[in-house]
Structure formats: structure tokens, C-alpha cells
Amino acid sequence: MSADNFTTAWTAAPQAPSEGFTPNWSREGFWRRSVRQTVRLTAGGGRVRIRLSNAYGTSPLRLAGASVARTASGAAVEPGSLRRLTFAGAHEVAIPARGQILSDPAELAVAAGESMAVTLYFDAATGPATFHAQAFTRSHRGPGDLLADVTGAGFDAVTESWYVLSAVEVDAGRADGVALFGDSLTDGFGSTPGADRRWSDALARRTGRPVLNAGIGGNLLLNDSAWYGEKGVNRLARDVLDHPGVDTLVVLIGVNDIGFSETDEQPTYHPAPLVEPAELVDGHRELIRQARERGLRVIGATLPPFGGSDHWGEHAAKVSHELNEWIRGAGEYDAVVDFQRLLADPADPDRLHPAYDFGDHLHPNDTGFEVMAEAVADVLSQGVAPALGQGVAPALGQDMAPALGQGLAPALR
Incomplete structure (x- = not known):
């Protein structure tokens, strides 16, 4: 503050x-x-x-x-x-x-x-x-x-x-702001233009807390881009940590690091870097380290399903699954929101549920963003150690794992 x-x-x-x-x-x-x-x-x-x-x-x-x-x-x-x-x-x-x-x-x-x-x-x-x-x-x-x-x-x-x-x-005198950090999934692509239907808007309405949207469409965690901004590990301080009144960071990033190697439609990278799970894990750890140095609570979000999109392929499937398993089970985030399971099509968990799909099989629509906001609001309402709920999982240590439930992190293997 x-x-x-x-x-x-x-x-x-x-x-x-x-x-x-x-x-x-x-x-x-x-x-x-x-x-x-x-x-x-x-x-x-x-x-x-x-x-x-x-x-x-x-x-x-x-x-x-x-x-x-x-x-x-x-x-x-x-x-x-x-x-x-x-x-x-x-x-x-x-x-x-x-x-x-x-x-x-x-x-x-x-x-x-x-x-x-x-x-x-x-x-x-x-x-x-x-x-x-x-x-x-x-x-x-x-x-x-x-x-x-x-x-x-x-x-x-x-x-x-x-x-x-x-x-x-504003002179609100508040120190309970929530910053959402990521790419187009956070920036609001897929929401209705002019209607304030991004999930940052929905989260502010649900919680009454200040919410900062630090998303950039196309942004990557590990690589700079002429179109899509500086890499996430370098821009976090400027775009989140240097703003007054923030006490919580929600991280949802990595889908472009994974998916740009699968598409020929993005001229920013030809060819795109082929990113491995361990590299993304190191990037997430760097975000956590920077945020914790400033005293922030850090919530990790699994990548939503994106099967069938132009970002999907054999390598993308492998890396996204491994990254999401690390986010769920490593215990390095203070809490975890499992968007992958929460937004999945029950008939094909690698794909967005049709009710939440903007139409490109990558970005949620207004309804999907509302679901995301509700899940994060549930975690925020629980404090540092959130109770288990649909789509929500606490950060897990090596000696604890929740019982299986809809949208919850599985027991560690």
C-alpha cells in the first residue's frame, strides 16, 4: 500500500x-x-x-x-x-x-x-x-x-x-487488490466487446475487491514478442508488483509458449521456440519468487482445455498436461484453481465444454469467464487455506492430497 x-x-x-x-x-x-x-x-x-x-x-x-x-x-x-x-x-x-x-x-x-x-x-x-x-x-x-x-x-x-x-x-485506502496475470485468456478475448464481460470484470463484481487485469493477448511466459509484449517473467514487476494496493496475484499463462509451435498462423515466430515442461515450471517459479518477495499471496491456475484449437497438437498436449499436473500437485502455489477440469467437456476433457467455448476451442465466452471468476472468488473467500470446492484445489504438499472430486486435484502419484 x-x-x-x-x-x-x-x-x-x-x-x-x-x-x-x-x-x-x-x-x-x-x-x-x-x-x-x-x-x-x-x-x-x-x-x-x-x-x-x-x-x-x-x-x-x-x-x-x-x-x-x-x-x-x-x-x-x-x-x-x-x-x-x-x-x-x-x-x-x-x-x-x-x-x-x-x-x-x-x-x-x-x-x-x-x-x-x-x-x-x-x-x-x-x-x-x-x-x-x-x-x-x-x-x-x-x-x-x-x-x-x-x-x-x-x-x-x-x-x-x-x-x-x-x-x-483512487484514494480508496485499500490493500486487498487482486491482480490477474496472463495472456488473451485474461485480457478478455472471447468476451463481448463493450460489455465488460472479461473474467476480471466478473471477479470484481463478485468480490467487491479491486481487480487489476494484467493480461496481454498473445503474451508468453518465456519469450518476448514484437506483437504480444515482453515475456511474463520480465514484465511482472511493472505490470503488477509496482501498483499500490495489491495483495494477491493469480497466474494463468503458458498456452502461447506451448501452442505457437503448433500453428503456422502467427508470423511473430517462424519457427516458434519448442518449449518443454521444465522450462515453463522454472518460469512459474520465477513469478512466484518475485511476487512472494513483495509479500503477495500467489494463486496458480491450470491452463484451460484447448484441444481442437490451432494451438493444439501432440507436443502441446504433452506439455500442457505435465504443466497442469505440476501446478496442481507441486505445492508451490499458495492455492490452485483448476480451470482445466472446471471448463472441460465431459465427453473430451482436452476440449472446452461447448457451453463455455467462444468458438475457436481456445478462448472461453462470457459464460466461461463467469465460471472462472466464480472459482477464483471461492478461493479468495477462503483465505490462505481454501476449503475444497468444485474446480478449486489448495496448494498441495508432499504429505497431503484431497479426495477426488469434480474439478479437484488428484492425489499425488
Whole structure:
């Protein structure tokens, strides 16, 4: 918890500018344009501040101004709620190359579950801009200084990415935040765009706790990617551990490390690295080590079934099974949520249940994400030693194993 009592209420993990598979404005950047971005807060308070990232900028990024407001609809904001932001007392600021800045707090009452608009105005050419590729909600762009535009009429273009903005913090005075760390399964691919149906959203609704979504679509645990962000073992500190108010980390990552070697459709890797179970285990152990050094409780999640997807094949099957067995049975996580068994098709446990399948046999749909959130909420409600329940397993030591049950970890062999 930070000394000034602020809690992170929303995050987006920064990525290097790229076109990838999501059309966006990151490579062209901004010049004499405003960008209005909508975020859904998972904690409330009377003051807000924003964190801006130039993590992948090679020169200082000039920001001519910024404002926040409660959203109305589309690019419009609630009249009377608009607040101009300052940075160390000034309206203008330069974000250092490879750096980030935090705004001064602004007086604005916001509630958990409420949407807030953040508007940034760039009067000088930014060059390629640090961004987050897949927002699954609309951001708006328009010419000139639109910081005070209440109606949203000045914005004439939309995208589904976030730019420069990496966090919103509120003076909630809370230290019970939950950070979800992973790839597209966490980022929200498969959820209904604009509806806030990611499993991070569902978890915030179920628990009432601040929830940070630190997922990046396509992200890998062990390898960097021009499209899909820095490898997980390197970005955890920036994207989770350095945010105030977090006490629990949930790890769900590895499916792309395993699956990219099975597909020819991802031009980021030709050929993809062939990853073995022991390498992934070492990566998970590194995440656990980093989080525990900061005093966080760490929950491990097994990889959901992905048989029949473009990530599946003989090697992927072997590695995913062995990794999931380690997550379930090694006793190295404080608790385990068994998504593999919880989301499986009873007729074929290597495949997602049809009721939970977005359609690509890899990503859950809105219903599947709700099931995932419910399982994690059950673990969180139990504290450090969760009681056994459907789809939930505690971290197992060598001298204990639960009785077999639906969705539970099997006894150690």
C-alpha cells in the first residue's frame, strides 16, 4: 500500500507499438489530436489520478493536457464531472523515454463498477505510441484540444485499443487488490466487446475487491514478442508488483509458449521456440519468487482445455498436461484453481465444454469467464487455506492430497 493511501482501480499492461492482428493508431501516433479512453473502475474514492506510460518511447513524449470525467455514453461525459489534471502542478508534461509519470490527484467522486473517461491531448508529434492492443471497448480520437468537450461531438474516429494510459488510481485506502496475470485468456478475448464481460470484470463484481487485469493477448511466459509484449517473467514487476494496493496475484499463462509451435498462423515466430515442461515450471517459479518477495499471496491456475484449437497438437498436449499436473500437485502455489477440469467437456476433457467455448476451442465466452471468476472468488473467500470446492484445489504438499472430486486435484502419484 502506498503512503498516500491510493489504490490501483484499473490497469492496462503497456505494449510496444505494433499493428499485429488488431488495427490501431500506435504506429502512427498522434499530432494535434485528442484521445478519449473509457475505463471501468474496480474501486471507488473521492480523488483520482492516472499513470501514463512511455515504456517503449525512444524520446520524451510531450503531453499538452489531460482531463478525467465520469462517462455518459459513447465519447460524451457527465456534465459537471470533468476535471483538468495537473502533473507536479503543471498542465503540460513530458514523459521520459522508457519512463512513466503519475498525475496529481483530482477531486472526483467515483464508485466501483463505474466507467471513467480519460482524455489526453497531444499538440506535438508523438511518434509511435506505447499502447495496449486489445481493449474490447472503444476509444475515441478527434482533431485539436478536446479536453473540455462534454458532448463528445468533436471525436470522429474510434479504435479498440488504449494508448499511453496504463493505470487509474483512487484514494480508496485499500490493500486487498487482486491482480490477474496472463495472456488473451485474461485480457478478455472471447468476451463481448463493450460489455465488460472479461473474467476480471466478473471477479470484481463478485468480490467487491479491486481487480487489476494484467493480461496481454498473445503474451508468453518465456519469450518476448514484437506483437504480444515482453515475456511474463520480465514484465511482472511493472505490470503488477509496482501498483499500490495489491495483495494477491493469480497466474494463468503458458498456452502461447506451448501452442505457437503448433500453428503456422502467427508470423511473430517462424519457427516458434519448442518449449518443454521444465522450462515453463522454472518460469512459474520465477513469478512466484518475485511476487512472494513483495509479500503477495500467489494463486496458480491450470491452463484451460484447448484441444481442437490451432494451438493444439501432440507436443502441446504433452506439455500442457505435465504443466497442469505440476501446478496442481507441486505445492508451490499458495492455492490452485483448476480451470482445466472446471471448463472441460465431459465427453473430451482436452476440449472446452461447448457451453463455455467462444468458438475457436481456445478462448472461453462470457459464460466461461463467469465460471472462472466464480472459482477464483471461492478461493479468495477462503483465505490462505481454501476449503475444497468444485474446480478449486489448495496448494498441495508432499504429505497431503484431497479426495477426488469434480474439478479437484488428484492425489499425488
